[in-house]
Amino acid sequence: MVTIKSLHIYPIKSLGGIELVQSKVERRGLQYDRRWMLVDENGRFVSQRENSKLALLQPSIKDNLIFIEDRSGTLSTLGFEMSEPSSSPMKVTIWDDECEAKPLDMKVNQWFSEFLGKTVQLVYMHDDSQRIADQRYAPAKDDVVSFADGYPILAISQESLDLLNSKLEKEVPMNRFRPNLVLQGLEAHEEDALAQIEIGALKLFGVKPCARCVMTTINQQTAEKGAEPLKTLASYRKTGNKILFGENFIPETDGWLKVGDDINIRKRKKALV
Template sequence: MFRLSGLYRYPLKSGAAELLQSTQLDSLGVQGDRRWMVVDAQSGRFITQRLLGQMNQIKAHWQSPGELLLSAPGMPDLQVAVPQDSEDLRGVHIWRDSLRVPDAGDGAAQWLSQFLQRECRLVYVAPERARQIDPVYAEIGQKVAFADGFPLLLIGQSSLDDLSKRVGRDLEMLRFRPNVVVEGSEPYAEDSWKRIAIGGIEFKVAKGCSRCIMTTLDPATGERSADREPLTTLKTYRQIEGDVFFGQNLIALSSGKLDLGMPVEVLE
């Protein structure tokens, strides 16, 4: 039997993970996941660990009804309220998408700018301002917050175990920043799944997740591995037309609750 063995939320895009025992799913995936994002103060361009590895030292705790508690080494904790959605919006850019979203204010901007040593702002996205998922893979009206392209990411535990053996050392699951981890399947079995159900919630398995340099960053320190692993090994057997794939992007077809240990059923 396949079962849900890992459940994660990343309230701040490229910030540290929250390990969950249970969570609600809403229209944008795991409740509170990647609803906040750091952007360059001048250009509005999104900033991630690809540019600033120390972002993984920022712990962003999601607090109902959506507020954020920020903490980082050498910094005082900072409570950030969900900004009011008004006409005073900030234009931001994430990959090919441009949108206007509320800014969290000067206090949050100063806190992040001090820690990251770069002038930046903190922004928030609500469901009504979220981005359309690529219509090649989703229905019109299916949205994503500040995740790269899809609301949810699934990785099979056995797939990571296989990769660790190939690399020659144990790799942390958080290098790949999944939302859900499934155990009990064969390595890379998720590549062939099209629809699954967890706890009565049905998910579309949309497409494989292409991986980047972020997988080479130690999730505890933000330091880049000198041997560029695991990306180097992945390129030897998981590369298709120049892209390296590991894990599967999901779209939840309804809301509901997920709990660790729930059975995972492959429907198609």
């Protein structure tokens, strides 16, 4: 039996994650997942790739408020409303995509700028903002995505992590890979071969394996960088110049997921690795 072991969202791109018992699923991903993002003065996204200390910022949600704790102890906790800002939309860039987002108020932006030591803005993806998922892989022309790197939902099996950890001198936790769904009951990397799954009334399409980058080498507790696990992954999970770990999914409709839900595999495909 294949089930959901855990659920995770990352409200602000490249900050810490929040583990959930259940979550609403929207077309662009789990509710609140990566709906906020930090951008520089040119409107380009800011991430742990160039600012690993972002790992030290831990969000939490209470009622309609989101709180950001600075685990380095430098700044006092920031809180702001999760509702859509009343500001005018601005153009922001994430990878090769450009879309609209609404900046938050000056107090919020000053807090993040002080933490990073450079001018940044926190922006929110409002409902009217449309970032279309990569049409080379998306099943529908109107498939959309949040500020996630490329696709609405990332799933990784516990068995895939167990296999990786069996090859490492020092084990790494799942948070290095920032999944939304952790699955259990599969063979290692079997998620790569899932073309279509159903979880209750929700249908999800497995569209593309996830190519991994240096973010996986950042310790999410300390923000320190190392060589692993990317070095070891490259020895057995490389195809071409990409290192693959986890599968990207696109939901067909809105719905709900909860920990313990059974996963029904409806269609399979050939895995790349």
